[in-house]
Amino acid sequence: MPKQTFFNLPESKRHHLLEAAEKEFARAPLSEASIANIVKEACIARGSFYQYFEDKEDAYFFLLNQQMKELNMRFISILKENNGDIIDAMIEMYHEFLIVLPDENEHDFFKNALLNVTHKMENSFTSIFEGNHSSEHMKEVTKLINVDCLNISDEKDIIYIIKIVAAVAFRNFVEKYSGALSDEEAINIFKMEMNLLKNGLYKKK
Amino acid sequence: MPKQTFFNLPESKRHHLLEAAEKEFARAPLSEASIANIVKEACIARGSFYQYFEDKEDAYFFLLNQQMKELNMRFISILKENNGDIIDAMIEMYHEFLIVLPDENEHDFFKNALLNVTHKMENSFTSIFEGNHSSEHMKEVTKLINVDCLNISDEKDIIYIIKIVAAVAFRNFVEKYSGALSDEEAINIFKMEMNLLKNGLYKKK
DNA sequence: ATAATAAATGACACAGTGTCACTTGTCAAT
DNA sequence: ATTGACAAGTGACACTGTGTCATTTATTAT
Numbered sequence: 480m481p482k483q484t485f486f487n488l489p490e491s492k493r494h495h496l497l498e499a500a501e502k503e504f505a506r507a508p509l510s511e512a513s514i515a516n517i518v519k520e521a522c523i524a525r526g527s528f529y530q531y532f533e534d535k536e537d538a539y540f541f542l543l544n545q546q547m548k549e550l551n552m553r554f555i556s557i558l559k560e561n562n563g564d565i566i567d568a569m570i571e572m573y574h575e576f577l578i579v580l581p582d583e584n585e586h587d588f589f590k591n592a593l594l595n596v597t598h599k600m601e602n603s604f605t606s607i608f609e610g611n612h613s614s615e616h617m618k619e620v621t622k623l624i625n626v627d628c629l630n631i632s633d634e635k636d637i638i639y640i641i642k643i644v645a646a647v648a649f650r651n652f653v654e655k656y657s658g659a660l661s662d663e664e665a666i667n668i669f670k671m672e673m674n675l676l677k678n679g680l681y682k683k684k
Numbered sequence: 685m686p687k688q689t690f691f692n693l694p695e696s697k698r699h700h701l702l703e704a705a706e707k708e709f710a711r712a713p714l715s716e717a718s719i720a721n722i723v724k725e726a727c728i729a730r731g732s733f734y735q736y737f738e739d740k741e742d743a744y745f746f747l748l749n750q751q752m753k754e755l756n757m758r759f760i761s762i763l764k765e766n767n768g769d770i771i772d773a774m775i776e777m778y779h780e781f782l783i784v785l786p787d788e789n790e791h792d793f794f795k796n797a798l799l800n801v802t803h804k805m806e807n808s809f810t811s812i813f814e815g816n817h818s819s820e821h822m823k824e825v826t827k828l829i830n831v832d833c834l835n836i837s838d839e840k841d842i843i844y845i846i847k848i849v850a851a852v853a854f855r856n857f858v859e860k861y862s863g864a865l866s867d868e869e870a871i872n873i874f875k876m877e878m879n880l881l882k883n884g885l886y887k888k889k
Numbered sequence: 890a891t892a893a894t895a896a897a898t899g900a901c902a903c904a905g906t907g908t909c910a911c912t913t914g915t916c917a918a919t
Numbered sequence: 920a921t922t923g924a925c926a927a928g929t930g931a932c933a934c935t936g937t938g939t940c941a942t943t944t945a946t947t948a949t
Contacts, residue, residue, distance in 0.1 A: 524929040598799040650851040679884025682835050729898040
């Protein structure tokens with residue numbers, strides 16, 4: 480987590496600094512991003528950066544988690560619109576992410592994140608479901624999911640469904656960003672895979 | 685790819701060098717591994733390393749792909765034993781990977797790989813299915829898979845099934861290595877998720 | 890024996906990180 | 920208004936690690 484000093488910063492300066500960081504992380508993947516570029520862009524001294532953050536990763540994951548928090552909120556409202564159908568909601572989310580994502584910087588930022596995935600990042604991504612990781616919030620989300628049509632006997636098994644859907648959605652994002660897939664192709668493939676998940680990979684006897 | 689010089693090396697020296705590299709990559713994740721440690725362990729000059737490899741990544745992915753080639757062969761034979769049932773085969777593979785993986789260094793090497801995943805690595809992992817990436821070899825693998833029980837109309841859609849199974853299996857590996865799951869728990873969870881994939885996440889109407 | 894080609898070497902220039910002693914700013918108490 | 924105490928800001932610096940290159944050493948062909 481960023482240090483207290485960072486949170487004491489006046490709103491405008493903090494915002495400016497985060498923008499500079501996002502720009503750098505959009506330019507290059509985490510390992511190639513440099514603190515020098517961030518402080519230059521933000522017009523602060525190198526030492527100041529270390530007043531605010533532990534290191535590069537600290538700034539990076541703060542930024543990533545912040546973005547994810549927004550996506551998480553969006554996912555919740557999409558889930559409501561789809562009456563708790565987790566797969567239909569995921570399809571819509573996927574669509575929205577590809578088509579209506581506005582900011583160029585933000586786009587590149589996610590692209591770099593997806594193409595250079597560490598475990599921490601994957602955790603951050605799947606937190607679309609988990610909110611701020613508090614199990615309290617998690618419960619709230621799972622409550623939204625319509626469990627009647629799910630193929631589980633115990634309600635707590637819903638976690639496995641979520642994980643499966645997240646894993647497959649995640650991989651689709653990565654493929655879309657790394658390959659030469661058009662948006663339309665990507666979405667069609669995604670829908671197909673989601674349907675396979677719904678109905679099962681194996682034929683019903 | 686490693687340079688020609690590397691392949692010209694006498695077998696023993698090449699082997700020694702690769703062992704030194706594996707040891708270093710088992711000690712630390714890719715970004716923290718250092719060439720200095722590799723050349724020290726292998727007793728060669730720093731410059732020599734650059735005669736053999738482009739850079740650190742070059743050595744790393746050569747090693748990773750080599751390991752994956754072995755796993756791929758193993759998966760094919762497991763698939764045969766399971767009469768082309770891709771999910772049962774995957775369960776057995778998962779089990780074997782967790783339980784019968786022998787070498788300590790190899791174990792740590794995979795652990796680091798899984799916890800610090802780049803897109804290239806994920807590609808390398810899912811190549812369990814794809815062999816040496818030639819579509820020729822890929823066809824051979826898909827031919828092994830028993831397609832009769834699969835929930836697809838066109839045989840070429842088998843690729844989506846494979847990707848889904850791989851994505852979910854992959855995530856299970858990562859979780860096992862990053863979390864505090866026992867082998868038994870991990871395998872039980874994995875089986876449960878694989879069954880959900882077989883039968884579908886949604887109830888049959 | 891000699892030339893020519895390939896391999897090996899380690900000193901070095903360069904780039905980036907994290908630290909620290911020091912300077913500057915802020916604000917409450919007098 | 921002045922002082923003192925604490926928070927924030929600074930950039931030079933030591934350190935670590937990378938990739939290069941001129942030079943040396945080994946190997947092979949003639």
